[in-house]
Structure formats: C-alpha cells, structure tokens
Amino acid sequence: AQSVSQHNHHVILSEAASLELGCNYSYGGTVNLFWYVQYPGQHLQLLLKYFSGDPLVKGIKGFEAEFIKSKFSFNLRKPSVQWSDTAEYFCAVIPLSGNTGKLIFGQGTTLQVKP
Amino acid sequence: SQTIHQWPATLVQPVGSPLSLECTVEGTSNPNLYWYRQAAGRGLQLLFYSVGIGQISSEVPQNLSASRPQDRQFILSSKKLLLSDSGFYLCAWRSGTTGNTIYFGEGSWLTVV
Structure with missing residues (x-):
C-alpha cells in the first residue's frame, strides 16, 4: 500500500538551529509532493510543493525541500529556525498513476522551537 | 477565485446519533474532493x-460514509456515531488536473459524548 513516513514525531530546537524533517514515501511511479504546516489554532497551510523540474524547491518563510527520487525522499529544511516556526508539519504525496488524485499524508512532525 | 466552505465548525453529538458534515467548493469545476480526520497524535488520515x-x-473501514450528490458538494455522514468518531475533520479539494495544490477547509470539530 502507498504510504508516507515522517521519521521524526517530535522535534525540539533552539532558535537559530538548523532544521531537517525527514519524509519518505512508498510509491514507484511519478508523484506530486507537498509540505503543509499547521500553526497552533490555525488551518493547514501549504509550505511548498514539487511537481517537476528542479528537485530543490523553495517555499514560504525560508523553508526548502529537496526531492531525491532514488531515495523516495522529500526532506524539509530551514537553515535557522525561529520561535514562530513552532507548528506541526505534514508531508503529503499524490501518486499520479491513473487519475485518482489520492492525497496521502504522513503522520506529522511537531516542531517546538525554544526562544 | 476558488473557495472551500465546511460546516458546522463544531459539533457535540451523543453516541448513537447521526452525523452530517458538509463541504462545498466554489470557483472550480470537477474538483477532486477529500475528507480527512485528524485525531490527537495520529496525524491526518x-x-x-x-x-x-x-x-x-x-x-479505511469505519463507521462513516461519504456522498457526492453534486460536482462541488461532498458530505460526510454516519447513521450512528461512536465515541471513537470524535476528532477534527477536514475537507479538501484539488483541481482534477495533475500538478495542482490541495486546499483545505477550516475543519469541523466533532465531539461524541
């Protein structure tokens, strides 16, 4: 079955530390990839997405992610986190076989940034 | 522009009662529509x-069902709620064309008591 795995369930960092959140998916075909963020008390928001082209994508608020097809990975990075980055982060995948449009999320990673 | 509406925002229902959550999308046609549940510590299912x-x-096998009576309307239902149905339910839509972003509704908090 298709699945998305986020390795870190809970990450605690100090401000200015670098961040990398892992995401792996299990699907052999072409995919669209997403990272969403949910700040406390707010809706899910799109951070960044990868459809095709340059595997290094840049999103809002200084986030970036790199698609490594050979590793089925789409890790999220930020060089220097801020307290305001405290949130839950979700990786998501759409397998593109057929036209199902099925969107599969990882379990999420809670990021806590200490001031 | 496209918008997505989901209601009710909060709901407290007794065990065994029915459920109906509704989601509508405006400004697009033939969208892909999704229902997710976000339970504490369990991510988005x-x-x-x-x-x-x-x-x-x-x-997933469960006590819930969904229907799409119109192109831009997606309904989540249950005939008899269970305690385990409590959670945060999210509706989402995406253009049927590949390479498009998914947008989420504001969510519905369901508490089954």
Whole structure:
C-alpha cells in the first residue's frame, strides 16, 4: 500500500538551529509532493510543493525541500529556525498513476522551537 | 477565485446519533474532493476521496460514509456515531488536473459524548 513516513514525531530546537524533517514515501511511479504546516489554532497551510523540474524547491518563510527520487525522499529544511516556526508539519504525496488524485499524508512532525 | 466552505465548525453529538458534515467548493469545476480526520497524535488520515459525482473511494473501514450528490458538494455522514468518531475533520479539494495544490477547509470539530 502507498504510504508516507515522517521519521521524526517530535522535534525540539533552539532558535537559530538548523532544521531537517525527514519524509519518505512508498510509491514507484511519478508523484506530486507537498509540505503543509499547521500553526497552533490555525488551518493547514501549504509550505511548498514539487511537481517537476528542479528537485530543490523553495517555499514560504525560508523553508526548502529537496526531492531525491532514488531515495523516495522529500526532506524539509530551514537553515535557522525561529520561535514562530513552532507548528506541526505534514508531508503529503499524490501518486499520479491513473487519475485518482489520492492525497496521502504522513503522520506529522511537531516542531517546538525554544526562544 | 476558488473557495472551500465546511460546516458546522463544531459539533457535540451523543453516541448513537447521526452525523452530517458538509463541504462545498466554489470557483472550480470537477474538483477532486477529500475528507480527512485528524485525531490527537495520529496525524491526518484520509477517509474518503472522490474524483467525480457519485464516485467515492473509501480508504479505511469505519463507521462513516461519504456522498457526492453534486460536482462541488461532498458530505460526510454516519447513521450512528461512536465515541471513537470524535476528532477534527477536514475537507479538501484539488483541481482534477495533475500538478495542482490541495486546499483545505477550516475543519469541523466533532465531539461524541
């Protein structure tokens, strides 16, 4: 079955530390990839997405992610986190076989940034 | 521009009562529609998705059902709620064309008591 795995369930960092959140998916075909963020008390928001082209994508608020097809990975990075980055982060995948449009999320990673 | 509406925002229902959550999308046609549940500590679980009117795919066996009576309307239902149905339910939509972003509704908090 298709699945998305986020390795870190809970990450605690100090401000200015670098961040990398892992995401792996299990699907052999072409995919669209997403990272969403949910700040406390707010809706899910799109951070960044990868459809095709340059595997290094840049999103809002200084986030970036790199698609490594050979590793089925789409890790999220930020060089220097801020307290305001405290949130839950979700990786998501759409397998593109057929036209199902099925969107599969990882379990999420809670990021806590200490001031 | 496209918008997505989901209601009610909060709901407290007794065990055994029925449920109906409604989601509508405006400003697009033939969207892919999704229902997710976000339970504490369990991330986002895909419950149902639909690529067209009357076409519903269920991802997990459960006490819930979904229907798509119109192109831009997606309904989540239950005949008899269980305590385990409590959670935060999210509707989402995506253009049927590949390479498009998914947008989420504001969510519905369901508490079954």
